[in-house]
Amino acid sequence: MEEVRAFLAKRAEGDLISWAVQTAAAREFRRSFAEIEEVILEAGLLPARYQRNRQMLSIEQQLRLFRSRVAVVGCGGLGGYVLEELARLGVGQIVGIDPDTFEEHNLNRQILSSPQRLAQAKVESAAARIAEINPAVIFHPVCEAFSSENGAELFTGASVVVDALDSIPVRLELEEVCAFLGLPLVHGAIAGWYGHIASVFPGDGAVRRIYNHWKEGKGAEQRLGNPSFTPAVVASLQVAEVSKILVGEGAPLRGRMLSIDLLHMEVVEVPL
Amino acid sequence: MRVTVKLFATFRNNRFEIEDRECPEGTMVGEIVDGLGISRHELGIILVNSRHVSVEHALSEGDTLALFPLVGGG
Numbered sequence: 001m002e003e004v005r006a007f008l009a010k011r012a013e014g015d016l017i018s019w020a021v022q023t024a025a026a027r028e029f030r031r032s033f034a035e036i037e038e039v040i041l042e043a044g045l046l047p048a049r050y051q052r053n054r055q056m057l058s059i060e061q062q063l064r065l066f067r068s069r070v071a072v073v074g075c076g077g078l079g080g081y082v083l084e085e086l087a088r089l090g091v092g093q094i095v096g097i098d099p100d101t102f103e104e105h106n107l108n109r110q111i112l113s114s115p116q117r118l119a120q121a122k123v124e125s126a127a128a129r130i131a132e133i134n135p136a137v138i139f140h141p142v143c144e145a146f147s148s149e150n151g152a153e154l155f156t157g158a159s160v161v162v163d164a165l166d167s168i169p170v171r172l173e174l175e176e177v178c179a180f181l182g183l184p185l186v187h188g189a190i191a192g193w194y195g196h197i198a199s200v201f202p203g204d205g206a207v208r209r210i211y212n213h214w215k216e217g218k219g220a221e222q223r224l225g226n227p228s229f230t231p232a233v234v235a236s237l238q239v240a241e242v243s244k245i246l247v248g249e250g251a252p253l254r255g256r257m258l259s260i261d262l263l264h265m266e267v268v269e270v271p272l
Numbered sequence: 273m274r275v276t277v278k279l280f281a282t283f284r285n286n287r288f289e290i291e292d293r294e295c296p297e298g299t300m301v302g303e304i305v306d307g308l309g310i311s312r313h314e315l316g317i318i319l320v321n322s323r324h325v326s327v328e329h330a331l332s333e334g335d336t337l338a339l340f341p342l343v344g345g346g
């Protein structure tokens with residue numbers, strides 16, 4: 001790797017390594033984009049694609065993101081945007097979990113869907129998208145449903161789990177599994193003009209509190225559906241929370257939930 | 273006694289955002305919910321004075337009740 005470091009140092013512009021140089025290094029030394037990215041960051045250099053991250057993230061923090069693994073449960077409305085944003089931010093390893101294929105009614109909002117991708121597995125589309133936008137990210141597609149049986153295996157090595165599910169009972173199961181594994185969970189849910197998010201740490205039981213009165217079935221989303229913008233808003237807030245948890249900055253949305261009403265443009269903080 | 277009822281999201285449709293109501297001593301949250309024509313299985317978070325309560329919670333003079341519908345889509 002000494003040779004790789006020398007190759008990169010020679011071609012750095014200031015402390016930035018262009019994508020062309022990263023690509024040349026991968027080709028020259030027969031290494032993956034991820035391996036080259038790690039060498040760059042470890043050398044205190046920055047892949048130029050992250051230069052607009054640097055006013056808020058140091059190179060050390062960018063390296064921490066690169067070495068992190070985040071599991072995203074659900075790759076539909078919320079999950080699609082979450083995956084896109086995590087990959088662009090530079091999270092090095094992402095696990096996307098969803099058993100479904102795209103259907104026509106997903107096209108109004110699910111960013112990974114398109115007419116060409118109808119009937120394609122959502123995680124397959126996610127893999128293609130991430131490979132296109134950030135080839136240095138290692139993406140693990142899992143085309144199966146999360147359950148308490150496979151949770152421990154799916155979340156091996158993960159630092160944070162994102163709840164982008166569409167089923168209340170499975171969300172409750174996810175919280176239990178994350179609590180058992182000692183993993184922070186960033187919960188988000190949407191229905192029409194409305195949504196909410198909360199960051200949940202092991203033992204908080206926040207998702208249970210949010211759905212304390214749930215008996216069966218779905219929430220308001222069953223009648224309202226979901227438009228294009230609500231998943232983008234809530235997913236972006238979830239990714240902001242994931243970033244803060246990974247780099248240890250700021251104040252996470254813990255012990256409180258943001259309830260968002262886009263129809264009246266109101267955000268209410270609910271204690272959990 | 274007098275209580276303040278705050279409704280959120282879909283619960284506001286054809287109802288109100290906030291309303292002061294007169295109700296008998298010991299009225300339970302569930303009775304207010306029923307009186308508003310809200311089905312109990314639509315209920316998400318229920319707060320009285322910012323604390324989580326159940327539909328069996330008895331209200332007191334001056335309480336603020338906040339009702340949120342279940343939101344679970346992704």
